[in-house]
Amino acid sequence: MEHQEYSVGLDIGTTKIVAIVGRRNSRGKIEVLGLGKAKSLGVHKGIVNNISQTISSIKTAVEEAQKSAGVPIHKVTVGIAGKHIRSLQHSDYIMRENPDKFICDEDIEALKEQVKKLVMLPGEEIIHVLPQEYKVDSEGEIQEPIGMHGKRLEANFHVVVGQMGSIRNIARCVREAGLEMEALTLEPLASSEAVLTKEEKEAGVAIVDIGGGTTDIAIFKDNIIRHTCVIPYGGGIITDDIKEGCSIIEKHAEQLKVKFGSAVPEMEKDSTFVTIPGLHGRQDKEISLKTLAQVINARVEEILEMVNTELKAYGAFEQKKKLIAGIVLTGGGSNLKHIRQLANYTTGFDSRLGYANEYISNDKNQLLKGPEYATAIGLLMESLKIRDKKTSVNEEEEVISEQPAVEKVNSEIEASIQNEEPTIVETAEAKRRTKLTIGQKIMESVKKFFEEVE
Numbered sequence: 001m002e003h004q005e006y007s008v009g010l011d012i013g014t015t016k017i018v019a020i021v022g023r024r025n026s027r028g029k030i031e032v033l034g035l036g037k038a039k040s041l042g043v044h045k046g047i048v049n050n051i052s053q054t055i056s057s058i059k060t061a062v063e064e065a066q067k068s069a070g071v072p073i074h075k076v077t078v079g080i081a082g083k084h085i086r087s088l089q090h091s092d093y094i095m096r097e098n099p100d101k102f103i104c105d106e107d108i109e110a111l112k113e114q115v116k117k118l119v120m121l122p123g124e125e126i127i128h129v130l131p132q133e134y135k136v137d138s139e140g141e142i143q144e145p146i147g148m149h150g151k152r153l154e155a156n157f158h159v160v161v162g163q164m165g166s167i168r169n170i171a172r173c174v175r176e177a178g179l180e181m182e183a184l185t186l187e188p189l190a191s192s193e194a195v196l197t198k199e200e201k202e203a204g205v206a207i208v209d210i211g212g213g214t215t216d217i218a219i220f221k222d223n224i225i226r227h228t229c230v231i232p233y234g235g236g237i238i239t240d241d242i243k244e245g246c247s248i249i250e251k252h253a254e255q256l257k258v259k260f261g262s263a264v265p266e267m268e269k270d271s272t273f274v275t276i277p278g279l280h281g282r283q284d285k286e287i288s289l290k291t292l293a294q295v296i297n298a299r300v301e302e303i304l305e306m307v308n309t310e311l312k313a314y315g316a317f318e319q320k321k322k323l324i325a326g327i328v329l330t331g332g333g334s335n336l337k338h339i340r341q342l343a344n345y346t347t348g349f350d351s352r353l354g355y356a357n358e359y360i361s362n363d364k365n366q367l368l369k370g371p372e373y374a375t376a377i378g379l380l381m382e383s384l385k386i387r388d389k390k391t392s393v394n395e396e397e398e399v400i401s402e403q404p405a406v407e408k409v410n411s412e413i414e415a416s417i418q419n420e421e422p423t424i425v426e427t428a429e430a431k432r433r434t435k436l437t438i439g440q441k442i443m444e445s446v447k448k449f450f451e452e453v454e
Contacts, residue, residue, distance in 0.1 A: 006033055007387050008065070009379025010058070010076040010179075011187070012170060014043045014213025014236060015332070017057045018376040019065035021073065022360075024384055029361035030377075032368060034069025036061040045213040045232045046082035046187075048169040051176075058177040075180045077383035079187040079375055080127065080170060081214045083232035084163035090115060093135075093154035103136070103145045107153055115157050125167055128160040128186055132224045143223075158225050160186050183386055188216035188228055190378030195330050195354030195371075198223065203324035206316065207354065208307055208343070209374065210333025212236045215303055219314050221321060227314040231306045235333040238299045245295040246287050252276050256292060257336070263300045264338040265293040300339060304346040311347065323349060330354035332372035 006023040021034040038060035042050030066073050092115050096107060112129045120126065134142040136150035145153060167184065174181045191209040192201075201220040209216040211234045219227040235257075242253040242261075256276070262268055268290045276285040307327075315321040326349035329340060334353050343351040356374040357363040359381065368377065 006069070006071060007182075007380055007383035008062075008073050008076045009190070009376050009381070009383055010062070010078045010174070011190075011376040011379055012043060012048070012054065012058065012078060012173070013040055013211055013375070014046055014234065015211070016040050016372075017043075017054075017061045018373065019058075019061040019073070019076070020373070020376045020380050021065050021069040021071065022380045022384070024388075025361055027361070030359050030381065030384065031362050032360055032380075033071065034065045034067070035368070036064025036066070036068065038064070040212075042173075043213065045234075046080075046211070046230065047084070047166050048173060051169065051173060054173045055176050058173060058179070062177065062179065073179065075182040075383075076174060077183045077185060077379045077386065078170060078174055078181055079190050079379050080162060080167065080184055081187040081211070081216050081230050082162070082166055083214070083230055084166055085127075085160065085186065085228070085230045086162075087158060087160045087228045090118060090157045090159050091154065092157065093152055095152055096150070099149060099151040101149075103148050103150065103153060105146065108146070111153055111155060112157075115159060118159065120161060123164050124161050125164045126159060127162045127167070127184060128158075128189070130158040130160070130225050132156040132158055132226075158228070160228055182383060185379060185382050186216075186218075186228060187211075187375050187378075188218035188230070189225070190382055191216065191330055191354075191356075191374040192218045192220065192378070193381045194356040194359065194374045194378035195328055196220065200325040200328070204316075204322060205325035205328060206307075206311060206323055206349070207328045207330060208334075209331040210234055210303070210329065210339075211331045211375070212333075215307065215333070216331075217307060217310050219311070219316070219323070221323070226321075227310065229310050229313075231303065231310070233299075233303050233306070234331075235336075238296055238333075238336075241295050241299050242292065246276075246285070246292070248276050248285065248287075249279065256287070257296065260289055260292060261296050262289070262293040262337040263297055263342040265290055265297050267338055268293045296336070297342070300336070300342060301346060304343055308347050311349075316349075326350035326352075328352055328354040330356070330371040330374040332370075334371045 006021055009020045011018045017038050017040045019036045022030050022032045025031045038057045040057050042048055042053030048054050062073050094111050094114055115129045116126055133156055134145040135154040136142055136145050136148050137152050171181055188209055192207045201223045204221040206219045213234050213236050215231040215234050217229050239253045239257055242257055243250050260274055270290050272289045273286045278284050316323050327343055329343060329351055340351050354371060355369050356377040357368045360368055
């Protein structure tokens with residue numbers, strides 16, 4: 001099943017878990033084969049807090065996706081969010097042994113590996129090492145160093161860090177649901193893959209993904225990721241406010257928010273009321289839409305103020321770092337009426353709603369248009385990227401015919417490594433190994449095996 005031609009994105013959210021199966025068609029667009037979703041019961045503010053419930057929700061979503069796609073699902077690319085996520089800037093360099101040879105993928109991987117040795121706070125782990133711009137010898141501001149010559153290779157990195165415990169919990173849920181985790185991706189990065197255009201990333205843009213439990217932010221400028229963060233509030237807390245403010249049960253509060261909610265009270269008439277059925281023979285309740293909008297507005301404004309704080313932290317109000325493309329709102333929370341106008345007013349940036357179906361070829365009935373699918377589609381796109389890279393590496397390998405004996409030894413070593421407790425390794429490491437020559441491969445494997453045994 002290694003060469004399966006489809007990929008799967010799995011979005012483990014606070015309100016729902018979505019599995020989406022797709023492949024790339026001949027024109028490079030994405031064809032969605034199947035979709036499955038389940039109510040998420042074991043996740044709070046983006047963090048797993050009930051293992052068994054999360055496993056059963058994942059199973060339900062994946063089974064539904066398998067049924068609708070008609071293909072078995074083994075590997076998934078999973079998203080991670082939660083308030084424990086933080087990002088930092090870091091510069092690092094390597095001295096190349098052979099400056100006569102041009103810079104290739106291996107050098108960049110070696111540089112990334114160097115960054116992964118960074119000492120983190122106790123209980124933290126690096127999730128992503130994202131190069132921003134490179135410097136070769138003393139020449140700076142290089143976007144793509146591959147093919148250049150030089151002794152010293154340096155880069156600025158955007159490093160995303162998360163809590164080891166939370167990462168392990170997600171990995172365990174995926175494993176116990178009978179799946180293999182292909183990669184772990186920061187959710188705002190996945191969403192931005194699905195809803196942002198290259199022009200926006202170039203001009204400067206912030207994606208604000210308002211989910212059920214968290215609001216995820218990623219900022220791009222000059223096509224480079226500049227800032228990421230997760231705010232621990234989302235649509236769920238708005239529902240809680242309506243529940244408390246209007247003294248109604250959660251189910252009714254959620255329905256009110258979705259059907260009649262608005263982020264701007266001034267746009268609602270005083271005279272419009274909605275009747276909520278009373279509990280167990282109690283009297284019905286009448287709620288004015290203006291009051292409802294006031295409750296929603298207070299909380300949405302607070303979330304947008306936090307977004308503003310993050311924009312300031314990046315420096316979005318400085319002339320050089322200005323976000324010309326403004327803000328793109330996505331995630332289920334962006335379905336709220338008039339939220340775009342409130343975002344424009346609160347942040348001072350022009351905003352639009354981000355729909356995730358732009359890269360999808362077979363979305364005739366606009367099923368995937370909902371911004372709530374942005375993260376899942378982004379994870380699917382990420383998974384397809386990983387598969388494309390692996391395919392190109394495999395093709396290169398086939399050109400160099402290998403001796404079966406060496407292959408056998410190699411696979412035995414690989415197997416003995418894989419028997420270790422599975423930990424999350426970015427697939428880049430795996431890609432680097434596949435590209436090495438046979439002799440180096442065995443040496444690498446043996447070295448890695450002993451390191452892990454220690």
